[in-house]
Amino acid sequence: MSPTRRQFVWTMGAAGMAVALQEVPDVLWTADDVIDPGWAPGLEERIVSTCLVCPARCGIVGRVVDGKLIRILGNPLHPMSRGGLCPRGVAGVQLLYHPERIAGPLVREGERGSGQWREASLEEAIGLVTERLSALRSEDRSEALALLSGHCPGSMDDLWRSFLEAFGSANHVDDGYEDGLDAIMTLMHGVPRRPSYDLERSDLVLSFGVPLFESWWSPLQAFVAFADPEGERRPRARFIQVDTRFSKTAARCQEFVGIHPETYGVLALGIAYVLLRDELFDSRFVAQHVRGFENFTDERGRPREGYRSLVTRNYRTEDVSQITGVPVEKITALARTFAGSPQAVALCGSAVTQAPNGLLAAMAIHSLNVLMGRINRPGGVLFRNDVPLSPMPETVLDDTARGGIGRGSLAGPAPPFGDGNSALRFARAVAESDAPGIDALFLYYSDPLASSSHPEVWAEALAKIPFVVSFSPFLDESTQYADVIIPDLLPYERWQDAPTPDTYPYPIWGLTRPLVEPFAGGAHTGDAVLALAAALGGGISESLPYESFEALLKARAQGLFAARRGAAFGDAFQREHHRQMEERGWWLPDFRNVDQLWDELVSRGGWMDLFYDHDDPAYIARTPDGRVDLMPAALLRAVGGEGRRPYIDLVTRDAVPTDDFPLRLIPHRVSTLSSGTLGLQRWMAEQPGILPATQWEPWIQVHPETAHELGFGERDLVWVVSARGRYRARVSEFHGTAPDNVCVPYGLRHPDGELANPLQILDGWSDPLTGLPSWTTTFVRLERA
Numbered sequence: 003m004s005p006t007r008r009q010f011v012w013t014m015g016a017a018g019m020a021v022a023l024q025e026v027p028d029v030l031w032t033a034d035d036v037i038d039p040g041w042a043p044g045l046e047e048r049i050v051s052t053c054l055v056c057p058a059r060c061g062i063v064g065r066v067v068d069g070k071l072i073r074i075l076g077n078p079l080h081p082m083s084r085g086g087l088c089p090r091g092v093a094g095v096q097l098l099y100h101p102e103r104i105a106g107p108l109v110r111e112g113e114r115g116s117g118q119w120r121e122a123s124l125e126e127a128i129g130l131v132t133e134r135l136s137a138l139r140s141e142d143r144s145e146a147l148a149l150l151s152g153h154c155p156g157s158m159d160d161l162w163r164s165f166l167e168a169f170g171s172a173n174h175v176d177d178g179y180e181d182g183l184d185a186i187m188t189l190m191h192g193v194p195r196r197p198s199y200d201l202e203r204s205d206l207v208l209s210f211g212v213p214l215f216e217s218w219w220s221p222l223q224a225f226v227a228f229a230d231p232e233g234e235r236r237p238r239a240r241f242i243q244v245d246t247r248f249s250k251t252a253a254r255c256q257e258f259v260g261i262h263p264e265t266y267g268v269l270a271l272g273i274a275y276v277l278l279r280d281e282l283f284d285s286r287f288v289a290q291h292v293r294g295f296e297n298f299t300d301e302r303g304r305p306r307e308g309y310r311s312l313v314t315r316n317y318r319t320e321d322v323s324q325i326t327g328v329p330v331e332k333i334t335a336l337a338r339t340f341a342g343s344p345q346a347v348a349l350c351g352s353a354v355t356q357a358p359n360g361l362l363a364a365m366a367i368h369s370l371n372v373l374m375g376r377i378n379r380p381g382g383v384l385f386r387n388d389v390p391l392s393p394m395p396e397t398v399l400d401d402t403a404r405g406g407i408g409r410g411s412l413a414g415p416a417p418p419f420g421d422g423n424s425a426l427r428f429a430r431a432v433a434e435s436d437a438p439g440i441d442a443l444f445l446y447y448s449d450p451l452a453s454s455s456h457p458e459v460w461a462e463a464l465a466k467i468p469f470v471v472s473f474s475p476f477l478d479e480s481t482q483y484a485d486v487i488i489p490d491l492l493p494y495e496r497w498q499d500a501p502t503p504d505t506y507p508y509p510i511w512g513l514t515r516p517l518v519e520p521f522a523g524g525a526h527t528g529d530a531v532l533a534l535a536a537a538l539g540g541g542i543s544e545s546l547p548y549e550s551f552e553a554l555l556k557a558r559a560q561g562l563f564a565a566r567r568g569a570a571f572g573d574a575f576q577r578e579h580h581r582q583m584e585e586r587g588w589w590l591p592d593f594r595n596v597d598q599l600w601d602e603l604v605s606r607g608g609w610m611d612l613f614y615d616h617d618d619p620a621y622i623a624r625t626p627d628g629r630v631d632l633m634p635a636a637l638l639r640a641v642g643g644e645g646r647r648p649y650i651d652l653v654t655r656d657a658v659p660t661d662d663f664p665l666r667l668i669p670h671r672v673s674t675l676s677s678g679t680l681g682l683q684r685w686m687a688e689q690p691g692i693l694p695a696t697q698w699e700p701w702i703q704v705h706p707e708t709a710h711e712l713g714f715g716e717r718d719l720v721w722v723v724s725a726r727g728r729y730r731a732r733v734s735e736f737h738g739t740a741p742d743n744v745c746v747p748y749g750l751r752h753p754d755g756e757l758a759n760p761l762q763i764l765d766g767w768s769d770p771l772t773g774l775p776s777w778t779t780t781f782v783r784l785e786r787a
Contacts, residue, residue, distance in 0.1 A: 028215060028250070029225045030092065032063065032076035032085040044068035050077055050607040052500040052512035053091045054493035057153055057179060058083070058220040059500040059510075061571070061607045062091060064517035071095055071494055071518050079571040081610045082506050083222040084231050093686055094494060098518070103475055104489040106523030114465070114483045124525050127488050132537040134442055134469050135169070139538070144170030144406030148440045150425060152447035153178035156499040157558060158528055160394050161546070162446070165531050167397045168545035169538070170406030173440065175413060177425040177448040179219075182355035182772040185419040186364050187385070189634040190372070192625035197368075197383045198507035199347055201227035204239045204381040206343035208336070210266045210367050211244065211353030215251045217671035218351065219503035228254070239381075240343070242336070244269060245353070246668055246778075247703070247745045248738025259336070260740060263666060263778045265326040266354045267363025267652040269333065270370055272322030274313050276337035277373055283341070287375030291622055294633030301635050309369065309632040312649045340370065345381025347371060353670075356777045359652050360769040361419060362641075366649060372630050378621040384507040384614060385621050390568075391511070392561035398541035412439050418640045422773015426456055432463035445472040446527060447490075451479035455761040455775055473527045490527045495520040497552040498528070500608070511562070512608035513555070526551055556600055559609075563596045568611030570602035577612055584613035640771060657767070663725065663781035665708070665744045669760040672747040699732050700758030703745035704784075706735040712784055719787040722746065724763040724780050730787050731758055744782060 047066045052059055053074075061080025065073040074094050078085035107127035112118030122130075138146050147169055149162055166174045181196070188194045201207060201224060207214075214224035225231075228238060243255040244266065252258045261269060277283045288295050296308040319330045340346050350367040354360060368383075376382030399407070413428040429450065432440055443464075450460040457479075464470060464483050472484035475492060490496075493514055500512035520526070528551030535546040548554040562568065567589055569580045583590060593599040603609055615621065623630045637648055659666065702722060704714070714720060718733045722744065731746070739745045746760040767776040 029086045029088055029222065029229075030076065031231050032078060032087065049515070049517045050079075050605065051494070051517055052077075052080075052498075052514045052607060053087070053094065054498065054500060054514055055090045055094060055097075057155075057503050058088075058222055059502050059512050060087060060091060060220075060222050061085075061512060062087065062094075064494065066517055069518060071098055077571070077607050079573060079606050080510075080512065080608070081508065081571065081577055081612060082220065082226065082502050082510055084226050086222045086225055086229075086231060088221060089686065094492075098492050098494050100476070102477070103492075103521070104477060104487060104523070107489065107525070108487040110485045114485075117482065119487075122486075124488070124530075127486050128530060128533050128537065130486055131442075131471055131488075132534060135534070135538060138441055139170070139402050142402055142405060143441065144402050145173060145409045145412075146439065146441035147171045147444075148173035148175060148412070148428070148442070149444040149446060150175045150177050150428070150448045150450065151444075154447060156501050157391075157394075157551075157554060158498060161528055161531055161551075161554065164394050164397055164545055165535060165542070167407065168399065168403060168535070168542040170399075170403030172407050172409070172411040173413070173428070174411075175425050175428045176421060177450065177453075180421070180774060181352040182360060182420050182769070182774050183351070183364065185361060185772055186368055189419060189637055190365065190368065190631050191377075191385070191623045192631075193385050193623070195385065196504035198386045199349060199505055200381050200384055200507050201239070201347075204345050204347050205237065206240045206242070206340065206346035208242050208340055208346065208348045208370075209244065209251070209255075210270065210348065210350040211246065212349045212351045213249060213251050213353070213671070214349075215254055216249060219505045223503075223506050240339075242339070246740065246743065247670070248736075249670070252738070259328055259332060262325070262327045262740075263668060263743070264357050264359065264363075264657070265652075266350065267359065267366035268317070268322055269326045269328055270348070270363075270367040271313050271317040271649060271652070272319055272326070272328075272333045273337040273340060274366075274370060274373060275317040275319060275322070276334050277341055277370075278310055278314055280337075282337065283373040284375035287377075288373065291375075291377070291619075291629055292372060293625075293627065293629040293631045298633070300638065306633065306638070309649065312647075316650060341374065345376075345379070346374065347376055347382050352774075352777075355769070355772065356774050358657070358767050358769055358776050358779060360774055360776075361771040362648055363652055365637075366652065369632060369649075372632065377623075377630065378616055378618070380616065386504070386507050386614070387509050387611070389501055389509045389511045389609070390561045390565035391558040392564075394558075395545055395547065398544045400541045403541060417769075417773035418771055419637070420772035420774065422768065423455075423775055424773075425450060426454060426459065427773075429454070429456070429459045429463040432466055433459050435466070438466055438468065440467050442469040442471070443467045445470065445474065445480055445484065447474070449474070449478040449480045451483070452757060452759070453761075455764050455766075457762060473530070475524060488527070488530050489524045491520050491524040494518060495524065496526045496528075497550075497555055499555055499558070507614060508610065508612045509568070510608065510610050511603075513603055515604060528554070556596075559600055559603060560596050562603075562609050563593070563599050566591075567613070568609055570599070571606040571608055571610055577610070580610075581612040584611075637771075657779035657781075659742070659781045663723075663783050665742055665782050665784065666778065667722070667724065667760060667763075667780040667782045668739075668743050668745045669748050669764075669777045670745060672749055698753055700730070700750035700752060701734045701747070702731045702784075703734050703736040703739040705737065705739045705741045705743070708739075708741050708743075709733060709735050714784060714786070721785040721787050722760070722763065722782050723785055724765065724782045726765060726780075727763040728785075729758045729760070729763065730756075733784075744784070 060083035061077030063075045076085040076087035107122045108119040241255040242257045243252045244259045348370040470484045472481040474481040475489040494517045498514040502510040765780040767779040
């Protein structure tokens, strides 16, 4: 089957953009012997730390002159980023000295949202919070305290959890990044964590919508894998991008495959069909390590159709081509290329999972790795070890704490296979409750009034919560409705640990340390939590017996000394030396005691362990029988109740255009503006994106043919209107957008600060299995503004 004319125009037009986009400088590399351009007088220092701006947690080196941060460089010793640094990391200097930073603790005086504040000392602010929390404990209502926390993996997350547990509240609400891949691994492998991808040793990366070089968990991991910054001269992996739009990631691939929205899983099973039909899969791996491949009898004694039969009966290439828009010849070629690459890997992420069929589609994509035996093999899917830190002290629970925890979380029951949008569930529970179930709410790096798909629900919830404390260093939308603000220090002024994302296959523990003297008006939130624990006393104080957050990190680092593996960050030779020694069963420490280890970690930036045991079968699956399960019993029970079937019901047939709303909305994150506080930095809006001429104002991407049919031209100001709401943006004609789609970036603002958030006009669909919201089932129209 050949593509239609409209599909052909889209694909070929998008390919024509690649040449220009390849020149966009997304990463700056820092060599060991870098010489900075320019010159500044004064005492100069180079201080090693870790970037906390996005989830990647790359290594940085701060150039400090006379106590001021002048420039941020990449740390060549960091094993994942290896001296690379994206524009977000470079812009940290501007964030540190931003004029809108809160000068010190504030206490609300007028009505919420009125902007009337009075300055307070840190002692007074913590005293007010302590008084409120003490009252909750004395009233035996400890569960009335809640925390809404953004992405903060590592010891800060552990500290919050210990504090909430000792206090007696199960209302720890996660408002971080979710993609549902941990649910896939739990179901199929019995491993409750996201998979790691050994990109550096892959010879083919088949990406299903993953923005590897943009807003992925770690773009630097991808840049290092494909760019070879240390000149190892190894063969570069072939990179194929399957996507609904031609992105900056697509511009860097060798082959781009345009696809209809929400059909990623269908294409994956079309590829699987060819692998099965032509006997190209790894039959030995499947026979030894896979369950559910052939027809079987379930736990109730009923006959079930296995994976092989389901795929070969339902996913002929001609049918898959009709659904996905990918030609038959291309599907066949993808399958044979994937099978012919010994170290190939298939990737998926939120572009797949944020759909009504997200979990099932992601399982279909991951099944390609299982079919070809690319689990626990070099270049494939791995499951890394945890960093061997000393655990937090055992939580001391008194009767009040036990009673509060026993009353459970206000967010209510989660979906079957994931926590879904727990923050929105929590907000709805508060908003719909007659009695105030939550009396005090902590906001930690979360701004739901700006980022939530339902800010109106959060506005109602915040109005019902009597006492709100924000730790934001800036007056964002939600912080403006707080009662007390204790502004956090910025990452360049505080101690914190920074483990790399799960996508990186080796355990890395980065350290963030102060590059400059802390801001006089700020307070490390970790230290503030420890001060609250000490003031509340009893079991709370006993559970967190640290003088400071720095002391907490030093105590946890003792686990690294006791583990007798790994080493402090080092150059390419040192990394390879330690890896080869551990492969041979040897480990030679570079330190004599814990204090010397700590000094090494601080001076080099952190700890690494680059050895991975590919021979351990536990890294293939940790299910009861040690096999990867293509037809998990828990999933069969869950979908059976909904009348759905794994590997069959992958297309959302109810999401269709109408005369009123003929265009499909495709939201996506913009690399340089995908983290909250970066919206404050105007310099970031000037960074070239997929549309180098479009800056400052929010834009939408529309195919020229679609724009002309609707009567719009380049830079026309329009309303993007759904059945739920609307927002303003400029039209940008772009061949990389499929006809009848509207691709819209998330995270942009107008120059006056007005949000242009496509999530706030979504139709509300979600995946019932994971609870993740759907980003691609909303249809819109364009109206002239």
